[in-house]
Amino acid sequence: MRAHPAGPLHAGIAPPPATGPAPADLGALDPQVWPRSARRVDGELHLGGRSVTELAREHGTPLFVLDEGDFRGRAADFAGAFAGADVHYASKAFLCGQVARWVAEDGLHLDACSGNELALALAAGFPAPRIALHGNNKSLVELQLAVDAGIGHVVLDSFDEIDRLVPLASARVSAGGRPVPVLIRATVGIEAHTHEFIATAHEDQKFGFSLATGDALAAARRVCDSPALELAGLHSHIGSQIFDTAGFEAAAHRVVGLMGAIRDATGRVLPELNLGGGFGIAYLPEDDPVAPGDVAAKLRTIVAAECAELGLPVPRLAVEPGRAIAGPGTVTLYEIGTIKPVRLGASGAPGTPLVRNYVSVDGGMSDNIRTALYDAAYTCVLANRDSDAPPALCRVVGKHCETGDILVRDLWLPADVVPGDLLAVAATGAYCWSMASNYNYLLKPPVVAVRDGVATELVRRQTLSDVFALDAVLAHMPAPSPVIDQPAPELAAGTRS
Template sequence: MTANPLAPDWLLEPADPNDLAAGVWSTSAVRGDDGVLSLGGVTATELAETFGTPLYVVDEADFRARASEAKQVFDAEIGRIGSTAKVYYAAKAFLSGAVVRWVTEAGLAIDVCTGGELAVAMAAGADPARIGFHGNNKSPVEIDRAVSAGVGAIVIDSLIEIERIAATAERHGVVQPVRLRVNSGVHASTHEYLATAREDQKFGITLADTPATVAAIRSHASLRFLGLHSHIGSQIFGTDGFGEAARRLLEVHAALLADGDLPELNLGGGFGVNYTRVDDAAPIADLARGIAEVVAAECARLGIPVPVIAVEPGRVIAGPAGTTLYTVGTIKDVEVSGTEVDDGTAVRRYVSVDGGMSDNARTALYRADYSVRIASRTSSAAPALVRIAGKHCESGDLVVLADYLPGDVAPDDLVAVPVTGAYCWSLASNYNHVGRPPVVAVSDGSARIIVRGETEAHLLARDLELDDIVARPAASSRSAL
């Protein structure tokens, strides 16, 4: 039973609301003797004093270790079944110049899906031949940039793109390697998956249309067909969905071998992470092993060689390495009555912080669950159910839907929300004219900004109608009031 009827069934009142749940926080997260949270050897209070809040904090060693592990386990498991792996970092999770350096030094290729992501990867020194470029609506300009740069693989998402990419490659006098994104009919999320005949979505083509589409690709001398590409979902905890998708794709893969070379199969990404203490995401080594076993068995059944297996981890590398720090502003206890509390009453404590949906949109978009802890101290106060709310003019502006904090949580406390390294900065916005926070990398007791934050001056500078006003001295502005 939960202590507060407003708490979700999975959330039990903790014995210690100061604890850092194993498997949720970055590997360097620890409390000092004074109770202050430390990340990468740097205290939360020092980070807040130096860089302000909200603040994205990335544990560099944790990030690098996860990138290296992803490469090592897929190399080992796919090697064990007689083939090789291509491991792409999914840039949409979080991309910066530092991230490009970290993942390429770990031996990973990079998967991008827009011209902007391609520009960052190339500016940071990524080898274009080790970049994959996908997306359902790549513009002619983006295609031209990718082809002229020598991008190693472009993922074709529609019939229209076949002609666009082929014509662009011919114009540049090159043969462009391509993959074809297909809908396997498998949709996976967390530990469940659904297998259907057809998916209603914007990405890819159906398996039934694949042979004719591949024939169209192979009809162009300026295109080299590498293989099929699939992405079955996000935040996936087990291998069942990947296994079913692999079986379906390899059936088509085997048939396509009759008409030409087909060296690769890309199974995409979507590997899950633990956002709360009750999550139970499979270790990436287990996922790699499970995928390899299914691929090996299916290739043996079909009597075909095991292709190169490509995967695209993103969240599993970036997510747990990131933590967001906030400063508490106001606190409000709301008494709730009615059917939600079995016709009784209960109190939900709203703890408002200086960020919100502009720096973490996932809670508002997906009702995603997060954890939270006071970062600037510990407390012996009894646990209280809290909801971490943002400062934006939206009732749905929530960062943490439900967790327990010490009941004496107060204004000016620092709070930390873990596992915000993926899809937080990359989804950030300027809603309500709030600047996006900086990103700081911590390692071995030092911290450095890797992505600058935005100030009100940055926001005003983009508004051309305010050019004259922004340029005026502050004194003359005040005298005009």
């Protein structure tokens, strides 16, 4: 990490400079960062035509607010850019029953990374032939579910997995079913320019078959030798939060080369090529993500050129955007609980102290672990009102018993923020709810979709009764009182104006 999680006064790390000059408008909503429906109305943030104060009063905080028009609009952008190809929504970004139905209605495919994600999609009515199952350690139960459901592809990740799948597939074929279509996940040796923990295509990691060592070609041979498996194509994924198409182009070059090697070794011409996801989004105004149309044009060009050089027909392409669809359209609302000014040292002006305000909110790393886990950067604004107060250097932190419980490391907020005010953190639609926990027994927030002034609950707020039900000692005790179980609306509203 660039800074010690406890802050710059620890571990001998010098205090950082202020986070650049304060913007002229502390409440500005950069359209590249905030949901497409985000507006200021009389100073207050509105999403999907709804006031955030009303949403917080009705649903409490913390609260994930999902702009349905934004989510579905970005899905449509990818579908249009990749017309004639398959766009798989990477459901690990955020999945619930309604999202699965939106994705199905909008004609996209869906990637599941576990048997439970697959089960949810099937229960929501998602068409099984448009589902692919990923994962580096699929169990027999998960593979059996995939085979029985007749999903579109199983993405193979190891030789053990091939051995595990063959008997299940053979039983299906013996019963009169068709062979199970699979993709070989190839590790192409390209490290995306991103955080080490989410760069997945270099050799020393857990995913896929290495192209460099020959494992990918060996896996293809083994699949081709099994009449119960159908080698439909190859899969490659080089990382996450990528802004440069060069990595995708280099990966396409190598994986098409593998297709040529498979043809030469087995005589099979593979009809499909999945180049994965990892398309970046703007978390901060200075971020510069690539538009879906630009990515599509470059990938089509490089794949066509590589196939022409090897004398291969151009395969049907597939991509897997998750964050790029779900990320930008969701905002997390928090209520400020305390504000603690901490003196860091001299600011540069003689005798003037540098002060950072620790602004504590009613959530934290239990609903957004990404800042602590990846050193991810977010931005936020005062949401329930406008302010002409001067800027103050702030750090937005959660209420967990961890010094690393940070949501926004350094930013400028109006100096007059007070307990009871609402803060809105942008671009929290991908992975935040999916990775949520009950650390310190905090409860998982609800997810509410907004569109045309209507708010619809997609995922209800977890209650303490839900958590107690899993506890062997507490499960049969009387349910907690409503005040403990879920804050009353007047408490959730706090003192904000």
